[in-house]
Each structure stands twice: as C-alpha cells, then as structure tokens.
Amino acid sequence: xxxxxxxxxxxxxxxxxxxxxxxxxxxxxxxxxxxxxxxxxxxxxxxxxxxxxxxxxxxxxxxxxxxxxxxxxxxxxxxxxxxxxxxxxxxxxxxxxxxxxxxxxxxxxxxxxxxxxxxxxxxxxxxxxxxxxxxxxxxxxxxxxxxxxxxxxxxxxxxxxxxxxxxxxxxxxxxxxxxxxxxxxxxxxxxxxxxxxxxxxxxxxxxxxxxxxxxxxxxxxxxxxxxxxxxxxxxxxxxxxxxxxxxxxxxxxxxxxxxxxxxxxxxxxxxxxxxxxxxxxxxxxxxxxxxxxxxxxxxxxxxxxxxxxxxxxxxxxxxxxxxxxxxxxxxxxxxxxxxxxxxxxxxxxxxxxxxxxxxxxxxxxxxxxxxxxxxxx
Amino acid sequence: xxxxxxxxxxxxxxxxxxxxxxxxxxxxxxxxxxxxxxxxxxxxxxxxxxxxxxxxxxxxxxxxxxxxxxxxxxxxxxxxxxxxxxxxxxxxxxxxxxxxxxxxxxxxxxxxxxxxxxxxxxxxxxxxxxxxxxxxxxxxxxxxxxxxxxxxxxxxxxxxxxxxxxxxxxxxxxxxxxxxxxxxxxxxxxxxxxxxxxxxxxxxxxxxxxxxxxxxxxxxxxxxxxxxxxxxxxxxxxxxxxxxxxxxxxxxxxxxxxxxxxxxxxxxxxxxxxxxxxxxxxxxxxxxxxxxxxxxxxxxxxxxxxxxxxxxxxxxxxxxxxxxxxxxxxxxxxxxxxxxxxxxxxxxxxxxxxxxxxxxxxxxxxxxxxxxxxxxx
Numbered sequence: 001x002x003x004x005x006x007x008x009x010x011x012x013x014x015x016x017x018x019x020x021x022x023x024x025x026x027x028x029x030x031x032x033x034x035x036x037x038x039x040x041x042x043x044x045x046x047x048x049x050x051x052x053x054x055x056x057x058x059x060x061x062x063x064x065x066x067x068x069x070x071x072x073x074x075x076x077x078x079x080x081x082x083x084x085x086x087x088x089x090x091x092x093x094x095x096x097x098x099x100x101x102x103x104x105x106x107x108x109x110x111x112x113x114x115x116x117x118x119x120x121x122x123x124x125x126x127x128x129x130x131x132x133x134x135x136x137x138x139x140x141x142x143x144x145x146x147x148x149x150x151x152x153x154x155x156x157x158x159x160x161x162x163x164x165x166x167x168x169x170x171x172x173x174x175x176x177x178x179x180x181x182x183x184x185x186x187x188x189x190x191x192x193x194x195x196x197x198x199x200x201x202x203x204x205x206x207x208x209x210x211x212x213x214x215x216x217x218x219x220x221x222x223x224x225x226x227x228x229x230x231x232x233x234x235x236x237x238x239x240x241x242x243x244x245x246x247x248x249x250x251x252x253x254x255x256x257x258x259x260x261x262x263x264x265x266x267x268x269x270x271x272x273x274x275x276x277x278x279x280x281x282x283x284x285x286x287x288x289x290x291x292x293x294x295x296x297x298x299x300x301x302x303x304x305x306x307x308x309x310x311x312x313x314x315x316x317x318x319x320x321x322x323x324x325x326x327x328x329x330x331x332x333x334x335x336x337x338x339x340x341x342x343x344x345x346x347x348x349x350x351x352x353x354x355x356x357x358x359x360x361x362x363x364x365x366x367x368x369x370x371x372x373x374x375x376x377x
Numbered sequence: 378x379x380x381x382x383x384x385x386x387x388x389x390x391x392x393x394x395x396x397x398x399x400x401x402x403x404x405x406x407x408x409x410x411x412x413x414x415x416x417x418x419x420x421x422x423x424x425x426x427x428x429x430x431x432x433x434x435x436x437x438x439x440x441x442x443x444x445x446x447x448x449x450x451x452x453x454x455x456x457x458x459x460x461x462x463x464x465x466x467x468x469x470x471x472x473x474x475x476x477x478x479x480x481x482x483x484x485x486x487x488x489x490x491x492x493x494x495x496x497x498x499x500x501x502x503x504x505x506x507x508x509x510x511x512x513x514x515x516x517x518x519x520x521x522x523x524x525x526x527x528x529x530x531x532x533x534x535x536x537x538x539x540x541x542x543x544x545x546x547x548x549x550x551x552x553x554x555x556x557x558x559x560x561x562x563x564x565x566x567x568x569x570x571x572x573x574x575x576x577x578x579x580x581x582x583x584x585x586x587x588x589x590x591x592x593x594x595x596x597x598x599x600x601x602x603x604x605x606x607x608x609x610x611x612x613x614x615x616x617x618x619x620x621x622x623x624x625x626x627x628x629x630x631x632x633x634x635x636x637x638x639x640x641x642x643x644x645x646x647x648x649x650x651x652x653x654x655x656x657x658x659x660x661x662x663x664x665x666x667x668x669x670x671x672x673x674x675x676x677x678x679x680x681x682x683x684x685x686x687x688x689x690x691x692x693x694x695x696x697x698x699x700x701x702x703x704x705x706x707x708x709x710x711x712x713x714x715x716x717x718x719x720x721x722x723x724x725x726x727x728x729x730x731x732x733x734x735x736x737x738x739x740x741x742x743x744x745x746x747x748x749x750x751x752x753x754x
Contacts, residue, residue: 117548130549160548164541164754171494171537172507174572179556182571194559195551198575377541377754 008262012186012230013122019262021253024226025059028233030251032059040067045105050322051098051252057223061236062248069219070106076219078102079206079247081113082144084137085126089272090319090352091255091264093147095223097319098252100147102223103154110149111206112156112373114141118203121195134160141370143275146362151372159202164377169212170201176238177201185234204235208244220247225254227263255318258289258311273315275360279353286312286349292334293341304337312341312348320351385639389563389607390499396639398630401603402436405610407628409436417444422482427699428475428629434600438613439625446596447483453596455479456583456624458490459521461514462503466649467696467729468632468641470524472600474696475629477524479600480531487526488583489533489750491518495580498572511537518747520652523739528749536579541754546589547578553615554578562611581612585621597624602631604640632695635666635688650692652737656730663689663726669711670718681714689721697728 008017010024025032033052037060042048044067051057066076080095082088096112103110116134119126126133141156159166182188182197210218222232229251236246257264257271264272270285277285292306292313307313313334321327333339385394387401402409410429414437419425421444428434443453457472459465480487493511496503503510518533536543559565559574587595599609606628613623634641634648641649647662654662669683669690684690690711698704710716 117545121548121552124552130545160545161541163544164538167540167544168494168507168537171498171572174575175498175501175570177571178568179565179571179574180567183567188556190557190560191555193552194554194556194575194578195548197556198551198571201571 010227012227014187015227015254015263017262019226019254021058021226025251028229030059030061030229030249033057033063033250037063037067040064044070045101049098049101050324051094051101053324054317056094056318057098057250057252059226059251060249061232062246063221063250066219066221066248074219075106075108076221076248077109077111077210079111079113079220079222080224081115081203081206082137082140083115083118084133084140085119085123086136087274087276088140088143089255089264089274090315091272093143093275094252094255094318095225096144096147098223098250100149102221103150108153109210110154111209112141112144112154113203113206114156114158115199115202116158116160117195118159118199121193121199130160134158138370141373142363142366143359145366145370145373146359148362149373151369154373155375156373157206157375161376163202165209166202166205169205169209170198172242173204173235173238174198174201176241177234181234185230200231200234203231204239207232207235207247208239208242211244217243217245219245221250222247223250223252226251227254256311256314258285258315260290260309260311273352273356275356275363277356279349279356282352282356283346283349286345286352289315289345291341291344293344294337297340300340301337305334305339307331307334310334310344312344315348315352320348320355387604389604391564392604392631392640394639396603396631398435398603402628405606407436407438407606407626410434410440410627414441414444417441421447422478426475426478427701428471428478430701431694433471433695434475434627434629436603436628437626438609439623440598440627443596443598443625451596452483452485453598453625454486454488454587456488456490456597456599457601458492458580458583459514459517460492460495461510461517462496462500463513464651464653465517465520466632466641466651467692468649470520470652471629471632471695472602473521473524475600475627477526479598480527485530486587487531488586489518489521489531490580490583491533491535492576492579493535493537494572495536495576498570498576507537511535515747518750519740519743520736522743522747522750523736525739526750528746531750532752533750534583534752538753540579542586543579543582546582546586547575549619550581550612550615551575551578553618554611558611562607577608577611580608581616584609584612584624585616585619588621594620594622596622598627599624600627600629603628604631633688633691635662635692637667637686637688650729650733652733652740654733656726656733659729659733660723660726663722663729666692666722668718668721670721671714674717677717678714682711682716684708684711687711687721689718689725692725692729697725697732 008019010019038048078099080099099110114137116137120130120133188197207220232249240246254263256262259271273282289311292310294300294303313331316327316330385396387396415425455476457476476487491514493514497507497510565574584597609626617623631640633639636648650659666688669687671677671680690708693704693707
C-alpha cells in the first residue's frame with residue numbers, strides 16, 4: 001500500500017488531489033506573503049483585502065520588488081486572464097476580485113488576456129469551434145467587468161483578435177523555448193498538437209506588452225491561480241533575456257469544490273456555483289454540499305462541526321462574507337454546534353443568490369459598455 | 378566505401394547533394410507535368426512560359442483539377458512566398474517569374490506571404506533581430522514587384538504584420554498537427570524551439586485565406602520550389618479537414634549553383650548571382666563558374682563541351698535566354714567546341730548585367746508604389 005494522503009498534482013491542464021499549498025510554493029521557489037509584506041501593502045492601500053487577510057492570495061514572486069518600484073515612483077501594471085471554455089464560476093472571480101481591488105487602491109492599468117484559442121487547442125473534448133469559444137468568451141468578459149473595473153484603465157483583448165500585436169512578440173519568446181522545456185513543464189507528448197505547444201508564448205506576451213507599447217520598461221504584476229504559475233516558470237527568464245523586467249506574481253489558492261475537492265471540476269457542474277445559476281440551482285447545490293457537521297443534529301449540538309471540512313463555512317471565507325467579525329461568528333456557531341446544517345445552508349444560499357442577483361444586474365448594465373474595454377488590432 | 382552518387386537530401390531547411398528530381402517527385406506522390414497538361418495550359422495561355430517548356434517547373438499536385446475548375450468558370454488564385462534572410466538571388470526569382478506570367482495569362486489574384494519570422498526562428502546563425510529581418514524583407518518585396526505584378530490583383534503580407542488575420546486560422550490548422558508529424562516532416566528534435574514547431578501552420582494559412590475572406594471555397598494554386606512541398610504534404614489534408622479545397626501545387630527545380638551544386642548555398646555567396654551584385658561582382662563570379670569545357674582550348678575545339686555540366690549554358694536555360702532557338706544555338710556552339718570559355722562567360726556576364734540594370738531600374742520605380750501591394754491588418 002502506498003501512502004497517498006499527501007498526493008496531489010497541479011499543472012496548467014490538470015489539478016488533482018488535495019493541494020498542499022505551502023509545499024507547492026516551496027517546491028517552485030515561490031515565497032509566502034508574510035506579515036512584513038502585508039504591512040507594506042497596507043501602507044498604500046490603508047486596508048487589506050479579505051483575500052489577502054485570509055491568505056487565499058497567499059504567495060508571490062518578487063511582489064516586494066513591485067512595491068520598491070512603486071515607492072520609487074515607477075508604478076506597475078497588472079496582467080491577468082481567463083481562458084474561456086464555458087460559463088464562469090465564483091472561483092473564477094477570485095483573481096479578478098483581487099485585481100479590481102488593486103486597481104482601485106494603486107490606480108494602475110489592468111491588461112486582461114482572453115486566450116480564446118487555449119482550450120480550443122488543449123481540450124478537444126470541449127467539441128466547440130474556435131468561433132463558438134470566441135462567442136461565449138464575450139459573456140465571460142461581461143462577468144469580469146461587472147466586478148467594477150475602470151474602463152479608462154482596463155484593456156481586454158482576445159488572442160484571436162489581438163494577434164496582430166501579440167504574435168510578433170510571441171515569436172520572440174518562442175525562439176527561446178524548446179519542445180523539451182514545454183514537454184517537461186506542461187506534460188506534453190509527441191502527440192500534443194503544435195498549437196498547444198506554441199501557446200505558452202502567447203500567454204507570456206502581455207507580461208511585457210506594455211513595455212513594448214511604451215518603449216520603456218514597465219513593471220508587471222500577475223495575480224493568478226497556482227496552476228498558471230508554470231507558464232511563467234518557463235517565460236520569466238525568457239522575458240528577462242528579451243530585455244524586459246521579469247513579471248512579479250501573486251498566487252491564489254483555488255476556491256474549493258462544494259464536495260471538498262481542492263478545485264471544482266468543470267466536468268462536475270454540481271461542485272461549483274456558476275454566475276448564471278438560478279436561485280433554485282444554487283439552493284440545490286448548496287443543499288448537497290459537504291459540511292463538517294456530525295451525523296445527527298444531536299451529535300452536532302454536542303460535539304460541534306469542523307469549519308475546515310465545512311464547505312458552507314469555506315464559501316463564506318473565500319468569497320461571501322468579507323467581514324472578518326461576521327465570519328468569526330459563523331465559524332464559532334459551526335464549531336459550537338449551535339448552527340445546524342439546514343439553516344447554515346439556507347443562509348448561504350440566500351447570500352449567494354443575493355450576490356448573483358446584484359452581479360447579474362451589474363452584468364446587464366455593462367452589456368452596452370463592453371466595447372469601452374476591448375482592444376482590437 | 379559507400380556509393381553516394383545518387384545520395385541527396387531535400388527538406389524545408391536543408392538541400393544537399395545532387396537532387397534527382399524525378400525520383401523526388403515519385404517518392405512523394407508528385408506528378409510530372411506531361412505533354413497533355415502542357416497542352417491544356419497552352420489552350421488558355423496561347424504560349425508556354427520557358428520555365429514550363431524547359432521543364433524547370435516540372436511537376437505538380439492536382440494542376441489538372443485547377444484547370445477543370447477554371448474551365449468550369451471557377452477561377453483559382455495563386456499563393457507563393459519568400460522567407461527573407463538576406464538579399465535575393467536570381468534563383469529566388471524563378472517561382473515569382475512563373476507566378477507573374479500565370480497572373481498575366483489567367484488574370485488571377487496573387488497572394489504573396491513574407492514569413493518574416495521563419496528564418497528568425499529556424500536559423501539562429503543569421504544573428505538578426507526580428508525587426509532587422511522585417512526591414513530587409515521590404516527590399517525583397519521591391520525585387521519581387523519589380524518583375525511586374527498587377528497591383529490591383531496582388532496582395533503581399535508579412536506574417537508579423539498580418540497575424541491579426543492569420544493567427545486565428547493558423548490555430549485551426551495547428552490543432553490537427555502533432556509534434557510527431559512535424560518532427561518527421563521537418564527533422565525537428567526536442568531541442569527545436571516552439572516557434573519553428575508552430576510555424577508550418579502559418580505557412581498553411583494563405584492556401585485557404587481567400588476562401589475565409591470570401592466565405593466560399595476558392596481553388597488555390599501554389600508554385601514553389603520542391604523543398605517547400607513538405608509544408609503542404611503536412612497541411613493539405615488538414616486544409617481539407619477544415620472544409621476548404623486542398624491547394625494544388627506546381628514544383629520548380631532549383632536554379633543550380635555556379636559551382637554545379639543543385640542549389641546555391643546562401644553561405645557561399647559566390648555560387649549565386651544576387652540581384653544587388655555590381656557588374657564587376659557578376660563578371661568575377663561568372664569567370665569562376667564551372668563549365669563543361671575541356672581542359673584546353675584545343676581539346677574543347679576538338680571534343681566539344683558538356684552543356685549539362687556547363688553552368689554558363691544552364692544559366693541561359695534557367696533564366697537568361699527565354700528564346701529556345703537562341704538557346705539551341707548557344708548549346709550547339711558549346712557542344713561543337715566553337716564557343717570558348719572566355720567568350721562564353723563574357724557574353725553571359727553582359728546578359729546578366731543588362732538584366733540586373735533593367736531589374737534595378739524597375740525596382741527603383743516601384744519604391745514609391747510598394748504600399749499599393751502590401752496588406753496590413
């Protein structure tokens with residue numbers, strides 16, 4: 001018998017098992033965001049976003065350097081992205097919510113790449129044409145800008161539409177990356193297609209595109225989920241060789257699945273809340289969610305629940321209760337056994353549905369304004 | 378000892394040895410252009426270009442289908458290209474000269490791709506930036522349009538400038554091509570860079586781009602030198618899978634090097650005549666050229682020379698004497714030993730210099746008109 005308790009796998013195309021986030025960071029030379037760094041951020045932002053306070057955004061590469069440059073009067077820009085393959089879930093919003101907050105606090109430009117070719121190339125099981133993926137990606141863009149980005153400081157671009165600017169730069173990156181390197185980094189084989197082999201070059205470009213555009217070096221900060229770090233493990237040195245600043249990175253954990261998995265699986269729709277879910281769907285999914293509660297109401301009252309195992313508690317923590325005091329009360333009630341599963345779930349479902357109602361109102365309001373954000377060649 | 382008389386190698390990145398053109402065609406399922414096909418062409422063109430008469434353009438894929446469609450009222454367009462890496466030689470003009478003639482006779486559109494990233498990715502020994510290659514490629518374009526293309530029916534595009542249109546289509550091609558396939562076809566290894574691995578997808582795009590633009594299937598004819606056939610051995614089936622006509626191809630032999638090699642080597646400048654060569658350089662190179670003549674003037678008068686081994690004769694045949702009767706006279710004089718090397722060479726040098734003088738005058742005249750030909754995103 002092999003002891004598998006710690007086994008997990010994270011790469012750009014697959015996340016499996018229970019992720020050990022500290023171990024992952026250590027393995028790849030990523031630093032944890034410590035108290036000193038939190039204080040340095042807070043010096044500029046006054047408050048700290050709950051995603052940082054709760055160490056959901058928990059690690060980084062050279063975030064200290066980004067702050068050094070900022071303090072020297074050399075502000076950074078932010079680059080993040082979303083590879084469309086279908087509707088967005090709450091988990092997909094985490095990086096964008098942090099980016100929105102960083103833009104508000106540091107008043108910086110945000111570049112959002114929509115690599116509408118990535119899943120087309122890498123995930124044949126999608127069974128969608130490039131045009132179909134491009135079309136659904138507009139809906140993703142609406143979900144993103146509904147969070148409240150500044151139109152005058154936010155540039156969103158689709159790879160298939162913006163390749164006139166990007167391909168030339170991607171070629172420069174690609175020249176420095178061998179098949180051997182991407183084979184190891186992404187798990188490619190001889191049967192991988194030559195589009196997915198090339199793709200990481202396209203993902204690298206926005207990390208120095210502003211420097212290209214402005215003809216001077218501009219620091220770049222990339223908030224991302226840890227499975228995307230591999231692209232920049234490959235590209236950071238190359239970007240340095242091209243004469244640009246290596247981008248800094250902030251790493252978020254995954255929003256866990258409602259079944260307790262580290263990352264919701266897109267093939268199991270019931271393990272995640274989608275932004276398009278109806279109130280009934282939300283109630284149903286939350287009712288089925290894993291809780292940390294005991295087998296019976298009596299035992300729960302007597303022994304209390306486990307907040308780490310309770311996905312209801314975790315969903316409040318990751319997204320739905322930004323107020324730390326209120327979150328503490330919820331956790332306390334769960335631990336003390338005073339909050340029973342039924343009520344616990346019903347309250348979260350109501351909270352989520354209130355969020356989704358507002359989100360979708362914002363989204364509708366942005367429908368006519370989407371062109372203010374989108375760059376075309 | 379290994380018997381190497383027949384050994385040669387042709388792929389997109391390397392041509393070595395004495396090419397057996399018929400064997401090459403047979404090996405890859407390419408058909409020879411026979412008398413029946415020549416007659417079918419002549420039905421439309423009245424005359425036959427000397428490159429066809431002399432079987433320099435000697436083979437094809439589905440040229441008969443192109444003529445079928447043309448005769449049904451479904452005209453084709455022509456696609457060819459030039460990967461810039463430096464100044465152009467006479468040999469580089471062969472496909473363009475045929476294309477110019479086909480455009481004149483069939484009155485069809487011509488797409489000319491300038492893949493300014495190809496040599497940057499594949500030939501690091503060039504030691505040029507992508508921008509430097511792009512800049513020199515403008516000079517190549519002037520050499521091409523100096524031949525006399527119709528501006529209203531000729532579209533020239535650089536990959537780095539036209540990727541906004543091309544990348545999206547290249548992605549669709551790339552999805553159907555595995556590393557395994559390009560490894561075998563182009564001799565790539567795990568150390569090949571991911572840009573050159575992807576590149577063949579970009580070269581495939583213009584073979585169906587007009588169909589994409591017009592929203593209907595347009596037959597495409599690609600005149601090319603045989604070393605480029607490999608790109609379409611890979612891409613033709615893929616283009617078919619995407620729902621477009623597979624392109625037809627016409628194959629040219631290489632203009633031989635002045636030293637008698639099958640293809641002039643770009644690392645040995647003296648084995649080719651460049652369009653930028655001065656009259657003195659031309660004289661010097663031609664003086665050094667291999668001839669089929671005997672060791673002494675006496676022996677030459679007695680035994681005569683070998684026109685197949687005489688590069689002076691071959692240069693007349695490949696480009697500098699379009700008139701078959703005059704060519705026959707030159708060949709006869711060589712065979713009979715009545716034309717001695719010195720005079721033979723001096724006459725060719727004069728002919729080349731007259732051509733280059735006129736060519737460079739045409740080139741200068743096109744300098745202000747180049748924008749009429751170039752497509753940008």
